[in-house]
Amino acid sequence: MKVRFGYVAIAMRLDKVTSSSPVTYKKYSSLDSERERLSLLKKVTQSNLNDLIKILNYNIENDIHFYRLTSKLIPLATHQEVLWDYSKVIQKQCEEVAHLIQKYNMRIDAHPDQFNVLNSVNESVIQSTIATLEHQLDLFELFKMEHGKLVLHVGGKAGGKEAALDRFEQTFRTLPTRIQQALILENDDKTYSAKDVLGLCQRLQIPMVLDIHHHRCYHEGECLEALVEPIFKTWDADFWPPKIHVSSPKEFENDRRHADFINVEDMLGFLDLIKPLNQDIDVMIEAKQKDLALYRLVHEIKQARPHWQWLDHTTLEI
């Protein structure tokens, strides 16, 4: 089985490189002319795309095949008072991004922010969530990513979990097909357990992302061992192998906040657990120190399991 490691949004080794520079609506609306406003949006967006290209090149240089885009790549892209056409402004850079992704066969995902709630009791929240998902898929198209995935949590629990899960299911079935095909769901750390999300994903026939730390923070006695196989099975029909999220608690056992680095024992425990399944997986590292945490984890796995083989600097073959 092959295990690849990825990280989120920021390459800490690259100084002064960020693909998340914002334009706040406050700043935008303070500008007097349409020309100034567009010029600011254009400047920041092009800078973000240029830095994304630097990050992708950096990933390639370091054998990193898995990466999560920032959700802030295009400032004010979905703001109802702005809604600007960014596609022409970044056409050239998108071609470069597409080229890099295709050439190196990178897996790239997106994880819209927590404010995106498909099971909200507020219809306008659902509509803005759909707009955000559409926007992310527009970007995937510009990057020629046919199989890009969007990770979401189930959302709130207003009206009780059963009712809230039903709302999710109802809403999902009305979504545009391309969103249905891209959505994958993750267990969270206080409301929807791995077991809850697995059931929902099975009903909707969509893949599930297992977050190991969230499971540790919130479960109702279920053990991971029994859940892993059916969770992986939700990926059977998919282009990609299953992916999991890994993080370690900041201070104490069930601390929901993420630590700077990954505790290697957390990772080794899981790898030992799933080894009998002989299943390729992609591991998204969610640590404050981003790519640095990836390098440290890989290094510590190599020390702890010296007999394991590596296909390149970050790809494990066991």
Place this chain on the structure above:
DNA sequence: ACCTGTCAAGTCTGG
């Protein structure tokens, strides 16, 4: 060179 406040969003808790 550092620290603090601001921005943007939705949900949930505590008063």
Place this chain on the structure above:
DNA sequence: CCAGACTTGACAGGT
């Protein structure tokens, strides 16, 4: 019912 916490990274402004 409403204020504040939760969360995140970038950046502006003050010291």
